[in-house]
Amino acid sequence: MRVMKRLAALALCAVMLALSLSACHGSRGMPAFEIPGQFDTSRDYEITFWAKNDTNKTQTAIYQRAIADFETLYPNIKVNLRLYTDYGRIYNDVITNIATRTTPNVCITYPDHIATYLIGDEVVVPLDGLMRDEKYGLGGSELRFDGPAADELVPQFIGECAIGDRHYALPYMRSTEACYVNKTYVEKLGYTLPETLTWDFVWEVSDAATARDADGNYLVNGQKVMIPFIYKSTDNMMIQMLRQRNAGYSDESGDVLIFNDTTRELLFNIADHVEKGAFSTFKISSYPANFLNAGQCIFAVDSTAGATWMGTDAPLLDISEDKLVEFETAVMTVPQFDVNDPKMISQGPSVCVFNKSDPQEVLASWLFAQYLLTNDVQIAYSETEGYLPVTSKALNDPQYREYLSRRGEDDQEHYYVKIDAAKLLMDNVQYTFVTPVFNGSASLRDAAGQMIENVVKSVRRHETLDGEYMTKLQRDVTALYRLDQFGDVTASGIGELGPMPATSKALLMTLAAVWAGLGVLALCRFVRRRRR
Amino acid sequence: MKKIIAVALVLVTVLALAGCSSKSSDPNVITHAQYVEKALDEEVVIETYVQAHQSWWDNKVTVYAQSKDGAYFIYEMAATEEEAKKLTPGTKIKVTGYKSEWAGEVEIVDATFEILKGSYKAKATDVTKLLGTDELIKHQNEFVSFKGMTVEDYGDGNAFAYKNPEEKSDDLYFKVSKDGKTYEFCVEFYLTGKDTDVYKAVEGLKIGDKVDLEGFLYWYEGANPHITSVKVVK
Numbered sequence: 001m002r003v004m005k006r007l008a009a010l011a012l013c014a015v016m017l018a019l020s021l022s023a024c025h026g027s028r029g030m031p032a033f034e035i036p037g038q039f040d041t042s043r044d045y046e047i048t049f050w051a052k053n054d055t056n057k058t059q060t061a062i063y064q065r066a067i068a069d070f071e072t073l074y075p076n077i078k079v080n081l082r083l084y085t086d087y088g089r090i091y092n093d094v095i096t097n098i099a100t101r102t103t104p105n106v107c108i109t110y111p112d113h114i115a116t117y118l119i120g121d122e123v124v125v126p127l128d129g130l131m132r133d134e135k136y137g138l139g140g141s142e143l144r145f146d147g148p149a150a151d152e153l154v155p156q157f158i159g160e161c162a163i164g165d166r167h168y169a170l171p172y173m174r175s176t177e178a179c180y181v182n183k184t185y186v187e188k189l190g191y192t193l194p195e196t197l198t199w200d201f202v203w204e205v206s207d208a209a210t211a212r213d214a215d216g217n218y219l220v221n222g223q224k225v226m227i228p229f230i231y232k233s234t235d236n237m238m239i240q241m242l243r244q245r246n247a248g249y250s251d252e253s254g255d256v257l258i259f260n261d262t263t264r265e266l267l268f269n270i271a272d273h274v275e276k277g278a279f280s281t282f283k284i285s286s287y288p289a290n291f292l293n294a295g296q297c298i299f300a301v302d303s304t305a306g307a308t309w310m311g312t313d314a315p316l317l318d319i320s321e322d323k324l325v326e327f328e329t330a331v332m333t334v335p336q337f338d339v340n341d342p343k344m345i346s347q348g349p350s351v352c353v354f355n356k357s358d359p360q361e362v363l364a365s366w367l368f369a370q371y372l373l374t375n376d377v378q379i380a381y382s383e384t385e386g387y388l389p390v391t392s393k394a395l396n397d398p399q400y401r402e403y404l405s406r407r408g409e410d411d412q413e414h415y416y417v418k419i420d421a422a423k424l425l426m427d428n429v430q431y432t433f434v435t436p437v438f439n440g441s442a443s444l445r446d447a448a449g450q451m452i453e454n455v456v457k458s459v460r461r462h463e464t465l466d467g468e469y470m471t472k473l474q475r476d477v478t479a480l481y482r483l484d485q486f487g488d489v490t491a492s493g494i495g496e497l498g499p500m501p502a503t504s505k506a507l508l509m510t511l512a513a514v515w516a517g518l519g520v521l522a523l524c525r526f527v528r529r530r531r532r
Numbered sequence: 533m534k535k536i537i538a539v540a541l542v543l544v545t546v547l548a549l550a551g552c553s554s555k556s557s558d559p560n561v562i563t564h565a566q567y568v569e570k571a572l573d574e575e576v577v578i579e580t581y582v583q584a585h586q587s588w589w590d591n592k593v594t595v596y597a598q599s600k601d602g603a604y605f606i607y608e609m610a611a612t613e614e615e616a617k618k619l620t621p622g623t624k625i626k627v628t629g630y631k632s633e634w635a636g637e638v639e640i641v642d643a644t645f646e647i648l649k650g651s652y653k654a655k656a657t658d659v660t661k662l663l664g665t666d667e668l669i670k671h672q673n674e675f676v677s678f679k680g681m682t683v684e685d686y687g688d689g690n691a692f693a694y695k696n697p698e699e700k701s702d703d704l705y706f707k708v709s710k711d712g713k714t715y716e717f718c719v720e721f722y723l724t725g726k727d728t729d730v731y732k733a734v735e736g737l738k739i740g741d742k743v744d745l746e747g748f749l750y751w752y753e754g755a756n757p758h759i760t761s762v763k764v765v766k
Contacts, residue, residue, distance in 0.1 A: 083696075084696075085695065085702065285634065285635075286753075287635070290635065290753055318752075320753070323753075457573075457630075457642075461573050461575070
């Protein structure tokens with residue numbers, strides 16, 4: 001952690017220093033990228049690609065193979081891969097390197113992060129022109145690979161990469177959350193799984209599962225431990241609940257709308273079930289998968305990209321074999337308030353291209369970023385977890401169709417839970433949503449989850465939960481995540497109002513530096529918790 | 533006779549004072565045995581001694597602490613960087629927090645502390661014979677040793693694995709066996725980073741090495757000691 005602390009300090013200092021120097025000396029920053037008419041193949045290029053794997057050797061191998069294949073097609077472009085095990089560190093390092101103009105060329109990222117990168121002048125390349133370019137754009141005539149055409153990107157997924165009226169990333173993989181259900185126990189409790197899970201159903205079954213015998217053993221599993229419902233990401237839990245209830249969270253301008261009556265109602269309801277011992281969270285208890293696989297949880301909500309950890313026959317396990325319990329796993333959408341209007345979050349990595357002084361280098365970077373959308377890469381990577389390819393070209397490819405059709409043939413490549421998780425997203429793409437992206441949206445997301453975490457802890461500690469408690473909770477998370485300091489510095493505003501005066505730029509850059517520092521600290525917290 | 537009585541009185545006085553000094557004046561302070569009996573999520577107040585801590589960050593520090601009657605893992609205790617620097621091995625602290633459990637690890641969370649007078653450094657308890665038994669968990673969080681363990685293949689013919697092999701900026705994992713049973717141990721990066729002797733020692737391990745190990749008996753879905761010392765003995 002010493003490293004993280006130093007990085008945080010360095011990032012803040014470097015950004016502050018670089019920005020203040022540039023302000024003092026009137027530097028104009030990086031020139032806006034202009035697409036060259038022709039890719040100069042007489043020159044050699046060396047580009048860097050910062051990527052993330054899920055501590056998964058297969059994913060690393062896929063990246064390496066993609067690079068080798070790309071370099072075969074473009075012998076004048078060398079791609080250097082740098083791998084990370086979490087997005088937080090990538091974000092952290094990018095912020096540090098923006099100040100020193102040593103950003104990578106291509107980077108796996110999330111739109112929330114890009115919103116912060118965009119505060120820098122021409123740091124991230126808007127991709128709209130590149131995507132449309134006849135020669136080198138999507139499906140372009142000069143490409144040396146069979147990439148997707150523009151209309152072969154899943155509209156929902158490419159739409160998520162737009163900030164304001166521009167696209168600053170390409171989608172790479174998509175996932176959502178799934179509820180991994182111990183169907184065996186649901187039926188043992190006398191219930192039948194509905195077609196679509198509702199919050200009412202999940203709470204009712206979870207409450208029922210807390211019944212114990214005189215010795216304190218839970219009736220449903222005969223064990224001393226049972227947490228019927230565990231949620232991995234309480235950020236997502238609150239965000240999805242609010243969206244399903246059409247309640248406020250935030251808007252495109254960065255206004256914080258999360259403190260409303262619906263939020264309070266939801267928190268009180270969650271508290272009721274915590275009181276009964278029916279609900280807990282990853283941060284408070286541990287990974288939902290571990291409890292699920294030990295027969296100590298019935299509804300485990302986690303990413304579809306975590307499907308290989310779920311179920312009796314999961315290829316990846318964190319508990320010993322002797323703790324494993326036999327049960328049938330059902331992969332279902334997250335609980336809904338209205339089954340006729342389901343809503344679920346869309347998540348997953350995207351790829352952005354950083355601007356450089358040499359437009360030819362940027363073009364080389366774009367070619368590689370685009371290569372990641374080819375079927376070979378998309379299909380291979382998606383099969384490592386419950387990810388979904390982001391192009392219809394890959395989704396409709398016979399090879400991918402065959403992969404899906406072989407569901408359950410084995411407990412590795414064709415593990416049924418993993419394929420069901422991918423299919424879940426495939427069948428529900430039209431019901432997915434993303435939250436507005438603005439500078440500070442990552443903090444608001446943390447605050448959303450923190451409110452649930454605090455309520456769960458307070459109930460377990462027998463504190464009084466009433467209106468006064470909720471008011472204090474709102475005050476506490478506002479202060480902790482500085483929610484009252486979000487200005488109107490929204491990414492969506494960038495590029496729409498023409499060039500800003502130099503003083504305004506300087507002010508915004510200072511704000512960015514502060515945000516960068518705060519972001520780094522917040523990420524340190526995020527990274528730390530997930531590393532236990 | 534007077535001399536004998538005088539000496540006896542002095543001894544009694546000294547012993548009485550010693551007894552007083554080891555017992556807290558705060559009636560809320562509990563012993564380790566009482567801590568074990570406490571239910572999860574109850575508030576606890578303990579006095580104990582720092583044995584080690586992970587690197588400070590964001591006004592929090594995670595502490596491995598031990599008293600003569602038992603050990604504690606204090607997760608993300610509130611501390612400024614200056615305060616954390618004072619938490620050197622042996623430092624006596626009074627901790628107020630909540631008893632909690634995460635993946636089998638019983639710990640104190642949401643804790644605050646104050647430094648008291650006193651010092652104690654625990655010697656490693658040899659728990660080799662307790663591996664694989666129900667007795668081992670009674671030593672959870674203690675500074676312990678494992679003698680004569682054999683390094684096993686962690687996978688693909690390697691004696692250990694990096695959590696982040698490309699950057700080497702994360703935990704190390706390795707497996708050791710005794711009497712036919714294999715156990716997974718960890719070098720926690722935030723406790724002992726890549727510049728420490730133990731990190732380097734694990735990087736130098738070979739399958740089949742006989743090793744003596746020391747560390748804190750952390751728990752993650754079973755015993756998962758955070759190793760602080762590795763010595764190849766054969």
